[in-house]
Amino acid sequence: MKIDESFTELSARERAYAILDDTDARELLGPFSHLKSPHLLKQGIVPENDDGMIIMKGSISHKPAVVIAMEGKFQGGGIGEISGAKFAAALEQVLRENQRGIETWPVILLDTGGVRLQEANYGLLAIAEIQDLLISIRRYVPVIGVIPGKVGCFGGMSMTCSLFSYIIMTREGRLTLNGPEVIEQEAGVGEWNASDKKFTYQTIGGSHRVEQGLADLLVKDSRMEICQAVKRCMEMGIPVHRSTQVERYRKQVDQLADTISHSPADCGGAGARGRSWFEALTKDGSSRELGQIGSVLCRDILVGDRLCRILAVTADPRTAFPRTSKGEVGLQQGWELARLIRQTIEEDRDAAKKRPLIALVDVPSQAYGYLEEREGIFLSCGAAVNAYADARQAGHAVITVIVGNAISGAFLAHGLQGSYMIALDDEKVTVHAMSKQSAARITKRSISDMDQAAGNVAAIAYDIRSFNCLGAVCRLLKLGNHDAPSKEDAEAMKAAILEGIGYSEENG
Numbered sequence: 001m002k003i004d005e006s007f008t009e010l011s012a013r014e015r016a017y018a019i020l021d022d023t024d025a026r027e028l029l030g031p032f033s034h035l036k037s038p039h040l041l042k043q044g045i046v047p048e049n050d051d052g053m054i055i056m057k058g059s060i061s062h063k064p065a066v067v068i069a070m071e072g073k074f075q076g077g078g079i080g081e082i083s084g085a086k087f088a089a090a091l092e093q094v095l096r097e098n099q100r101g102i103e104t105w106p107v108i109l110l111d112t113g114g115v116r117l118q119e120a121n122y123g124l125l126a127i128a129e130i131q132d133l134l135i136s137i138r139r140y141v142p143v144i145g146v147i148p149g150k151v152g153c154f155g156g157m158s159m160t161c162s163l164f165s166y167i168i169m170t171r172e173g174r175l176t177l178n179g180p181e182v183i184e185q186e187a188g189v190g191e192w193n194a195s196d197k198k199f200t201y202q203t204i205g206g207s208h209r210v211e212q213g214l215a216d217l218l219v220k221d222s223r224m225e226i227c228q229a230v231k232r233c234m235e236m237g238i239p240v241h242r243s244t245q246v247e248r249y250r251k252q253v254d255q256l257a258d259t260i261s262h263s264p265a266d267c268g269g270a271g272a273r274g275r276s277w278f279e280a281l282t283k284d285g286s287s288r289e290l291g292q293i294g295s296v297l298c299r300d301i302l303v304g305d306r307l308c309r310i311l312a313v314t315a316d317p318r319t320a321f322p323r324t325s326k327g328e329v330g331l332q333q334g335w336e337l338a339r340l341i342r343q344t345i346e347e348d349r350d351a352a353k354k355r356p357l358i359a360l361v362d363v364p365s366q367a368y369g370y371l372e373e374r375e376g377i378f379l380s381c382g383a384a385v386n387a388y389a390d391a392r393q394a395g396h397a398v399i400t401v402i403v404g405n406a407i408s409g410a411f412l413a414h415g416l417q418g419s420y421m422i423a424l425d426d427e428k429v430t431v432h433a434m435s436k437q438s439a440a441r442i443t444k445r446s447i448s449d450m451d452q453a454a455g456n457v458a459a460i461a462y463d464i465r466s467f468n469c470l471g472a473v474c475r476l477l478k479l480g481n482h483d484a485p486s487k488e489d490a491e492a493m494k495a496a497i498l499e500g501i502g503y504s505e506e507n508g
Contacts, residue, residue: 005223008149008172012071015109015148016056018223019067019230025058029086037082039119040075042456048074053083055090061231064102066094069109072151078116079157081459084126091133098140106137107230108145108164113179114155117443120433121467122459124408127156128385128416134163135389138241142166144233146226147173147206147215154179156412156433162382163243166233167215168226169206175215176204177378177409178368185438186368187323203374214242214376242379243386246342249379250335256375257320257332264317273404273428273483274327274362278312280490281360290343294318295327296336300355304498308399309344311337312360313414323369329410330367334380337414341387345394356397356501357388361415362404365435381413388417397504399497402464402473403482406431419507420500422493425476428483429464436462474500 010018017025029035031049040047052074056067068090070077079087090106097104115123134143142165147153152174153161161167161175169175178186180194193199202208209215217233219225242249278297287300290309295316300309315327324330329337341357348354366372366381392398400418411431415421423429433439440447454461458469468476475496479489 004220006221007223007226008170008221010223011073012052012054012069012109012111016054016067016069019107019109019227020056020058020060020065021062023059025056028055028057028090035082035086037080037119039081039457039459043118043453045075045118051080051082051086052077053086055086060105060107060234063105063234064097065105065107066090067107067109070112072111075116075118077112077151078114079112079123079126080116080119081122081126083116084123084130088126088129088133091130091137095133095137098137103141105141105234106143108143110145110147110153110157110161111151112153112155112157113151114157115433117433117439118460119457120439120460121431121470124156124412124416124433125470125472127160128412131160131163131385131412132389132417134160135386136393138163138165138238142233142236142238144168144230146230147175148226149173149221156409158378159382159385159409159412162379163241163386165239165241166217166236167209168217168219168229168233169209169215170219170221171201171206172221173206174201174204175206175209175378176373177366177381178373181441182434182438183368183370183373185441186435191368191370203370212376214379241386243383246335246338246383249383250339253331253335253375253380256371260320262320262322274312274360275314276484277362277401277403277493278310278314278360280485281310281493283487283490290340291336293332293336295324296333296340298340303356303494303501306356306498306501308356308358308497309340310358310360311340311414313337313363313410321367321369321371323367323372326364327362328365328367329363329381329384329413330369330372331375331377331380334377334384334413338383338387341384341391344396345391348396354394354396356399356504357391358497359388359398359400359415359418361400361402361406361411363407363410363414364405365407366409366413381409384413385417392417392419397501399500399504401493401497402429402431404428407435408433419504421473422475422477422496422500423464423468423473424482425464425478426482427463430462431464431467432462474503
């Protein structure tokens with residue numbers, strides 16, 4: 001083996017073999033298992049028998065290990081139903097082994113654009129499950145991630161990466177929530193010129209991420225050096241994870257906000273439904289407002305005889321970050337959600353009954369902006385994911401109530417870690433991994449082609465009834481007035497929430 005042999009140029013399967021000891025590496029659920037996506041052929045795409053997800057079991061320095069590698073050359077390494085299920089199943093096995101006292105190390109080789117847009121909502125659901133498992137595994141052993149290059153790590157998988165114990169990157173690796181093309185589509189070329197590669201790497205490349213402390217080790221594109229870096233991380237033990245360091249990163253973001261000059265934005269009625277439902281549900285007997293920024297609302301309310309904490313992200317024309325003025329989840333919103341949730345966990349630590357958390361969802365997307373990407377919005381959103389998962393694992397029921405939009409990383413951050421999901425049944429309630437315009441650009445399809453494909457594949461449709469077909473929604477509600485809920489509508493919603501609390505507590 002050459003000392004400087006490229007790791008990036010290897011296939012996902014070759015990368016996985018390279019990380020493991022030579023003696024006992026074996027692939028699980030490989031191509032001869034014929035686990036391929038049932039959704040791609042319907043869209044004129046040839047599937048692969050491993051669905052671009054490689055799972056290898058073996059050892060690293062004679063310690064049991066599982067390597068999970070994404071094949072960036074197949075559908076951009078995107079997470080779909082089958083690839084996501086393989087990923088989650090591998091993590092479940094790692095968790096079980098560690099719970100049995102067999103120390104087993106997970107190493108994840110990332111080359112992914114995030115959710116596979118041809119299976120959008122299956123990808124979102126899979127990533128939420130993967131995130132929950134990673135948070136459980138970290139209590140036993142460090143989770144180690146490698147971003148060698150080629151595709152990089154984007155979308156919901158960047159939020160997942162933020163939960164890792166250690167992140168190893170090359171200079172060619174990229175780590176960010178929104179890709180340059182998506183930002184250019186959503187916010188304009190003035191916000192991000194996707195053709196400016198130098199600017200992109202200076203902002204989201206490996207050198208900058210390690211310099212910021214958002215990744216841990218910068219290595220050369222060398223097979224030997226990356227293997228040595230993985231072993232070094234194994235020796236370093238379990239750290240204080242970035243996604244739990246709320247006050248540290250909130251302080252940094254607040255200091256940045258103080259330097260931004262801004263004027264009130266025109267929200268155009270965005271987030272009105274979310275705010276209307278928050279006001280309706282908190283109208284009688286709620287506590288004072290607990291949120292410390294205008295776009296994150298939080299109060300304690302009575303639902304039946306249960307004291308609950310309700311959280312919502314809404315429009316705020318006075319926000320320091322203009323890309324979050326219409327209710328998007330950005331740097332401040334993710335950390336504020338994490339703060340409020342962790343406050344609840346701490347206050348209820350010794351309580352016989354934990355306060356249920358209600359995630360009221362009407363989020364158009366995560367924020368699309370240069371500042372957000374430069375400062376690590378993927379970590380902000382990941383911190384909210386981490387907090388919700390920790391709350392649920394600590395015994396708090398987490399009830400997700402979708403009253404409007406539930407889009408992309410914003411939904412992963414605020415809603416998809418719920419233990420019980422309720423949604424209003426109407427055409428204004430939408431769920432997806434990306435806006436139609438951006439999804440069309442990334443998949444190189446017209447919007448009409450996407451709409452036609454949605455008739456055959458429910459996972460890529462935007463409407464709530466199609467999402468309901470995937471099995472994630474527990475209750476679809478049709479009430480009197482979804483835009484301006486009456487007292488009766490609010491009481492009906494509370495009854496559904498109370499039912500969800502009972503279900504969650506009974507089923508763990």
